[in-house]
Amino acid sequence: MTALSTMRTLTDAFPTPFAVIDARRTIVAANQAMRDVLGEDIVDRHYTRACRRPSILDAVERAFGVGATEEAEFSENIKGRTSHFKVICSPLEVEGRAHVSLSFEDVTSSREIRAMRSDFVANVSHELKTPITSILGFVETIQGPAANDEAARNRFLSLMAREAERMNRLVHDLLSLNRVEVDEKVRPMDRVALNALVSHTAEVLQPLAEARGISLKIELPDAPCHVTGHERQLVQVLRNLAENAIAYSPSGNEVRVRLTAPAYEVALHGNGVRLIIEDDGQGIDPVHIPRLTERFYRVDSHRSREVGGTGLGLAIVKHIITRHRGRLEIKSKLGIGSRFTAILPADTSAP
Ligand SMILES: Nc1ncnc2c1ncn2[C@@H]1O[C@H](COP(=O)(O)OP(=O)(O)O)[C@@H](O)[C@H]1O
Ligand SMILES: [Mg+2]
Structure with a gap:
């Protein structure tokens, strides 16, 4: 040669x-x-x-x-x-x-990871900056023009509390997301009774629903359903989905939470239960649906902030469902309403 x-x-x-x-x-x-x-x-x-x-x-x-x-x-x-x-x-x-x-x-994938990380940091900073800027503005007003006006001072203090709560929610959701991501590879092991979980969580959400003029209906199967899962995280799935349905529906509407008995699910190649959260609210334009579970993705940022959203709820939901080897289905019609379905592998072993 x-x-x-x-x-x-x-x-x-x-x-x-x-x-x-x-x-x-x-x-x-x-x-x-x-x-x-x-x-x-x-x-x-x-x-x-x-x-x-x-x-x-x-x-x-x-x-x-x-x-x-x-x-x-x-x-x-x-x-x-x-x-x-x-x-x-x-x-x-x-x-x-x-x-x-x-x-x-x-080096495309390492570049992409770097870009994603820097986008994430930019998003978090932006989300924190907005309430911090407002708080600093209110402090200045209280120290200056409103120093001797008790009514104005009280009003600004409650506005400051609202902004601080917003930051608190953001930090809370960031920590949740982080924990879920860390756990994602570890299979959850507890046997969770979903009927009780749904009725208990719905009770906890009742005051929020009432405050927004929403009637929250639940529908459970006759027989108790179980999944192998992580109880606290499954509560988080239901809470985040129900809070969205409540937040993005006009006052006077109904939000339905439904749990279905185990049945064969093609997507899971086995038996699954469905946790369905349905509303007749504003609905979502189909162009947005594929991106809804991305961190900080919102259809209307202004509206989301107004209802106290962090833009992380569905990202957390998606990660938890993935960890449970389940599927998240989103169906929505603009102006008609939305249906979010968590399909989870059923635990049909005897108690
Ligand atoms: N039930 C729903 N009806 C209409 N829009 C919804 C619904 N659930 C979620 N969305 C849209 O998806 C976006 C992302 O949801 P989420 O991740 O929970 O963040 P947010 O904190 O903004 O609620 C929301 O900002 C909203 O635009
Ligand atoms: Mg939300």
Whole structure:
């Protein structure tokens, strides 16, 4: 085998994009992964014709000149998706002649995780900043213009309390979300009686429903239903879904919480129970439905804040249901109402 064919064989063995450039700046070997990125016909061509990125050209030339490994970065649209690559150019000698190897490392997913993390921090900061700014404004007013006006002072103090409660809810939901994410890989183990859980949670929610002029109806199957789960988290699912139904329905409406007896569920490949929360409220435009369980995603941020929402409720619900190996189904019609269904694997073992 000649040096060239050995080099080509080795190049083909690399799973990630890899090519070799000789001293004349011709690409003498490139594996399929590299051809997928730079083009099918790059071998035997001058490398500047295969890739015109100034950052890569610089790195290759520096590697030839300095004789040390050089790095660069670039992004490319491949099959309709933006991929980010780290480029490594290393000098190597083949039969006494200088060459440079070109290797790409796909850093798209770590970039995406970094972007998600920074989006999350930006969102949290924004959510906290709004109430803090209001509180600081109220403090200034109480210390200044309202210093001697008791009625105004009391009004501002209750506004401050409302903003502090908002921050408290946000921190509480962030901690819940974090805990659920940490637990997600661990299967919950308790045998939870859902009938009692539903009627008890509905009782707890009754004052909230009444305060908003909503009548909360519950419907339970005759026989007790059980799931293998985490009781506190299942209460959280029901609470978050019912609080939404109550919050996003006009006064005078009805919200129905229904639990169904175990039945075969195709999606679960086994028996499941359904926990259904249904309202006749404002409904949700179908374009929003796929994104509702993303953190901080809201259809109407102003309305959500007005009803005390944090934008994290459905993200928490989704994580808990996933942890329980269940499914969340969202059906909604604008102006007609919404139905959120948690389908959970049933525990049909004898008590
Ligand atoms: N029952 C519902 N009816 C109408 N819209 C809803 C309902 N439940 C959730 N939504 C929409 O989904 C968004 C996300 O819900 P959630 O994660 O609980 O956050 P929020 O704290 O805003 O309630 C809400 O802001 C609202 O726009
Ligand atoms: Mg909510």
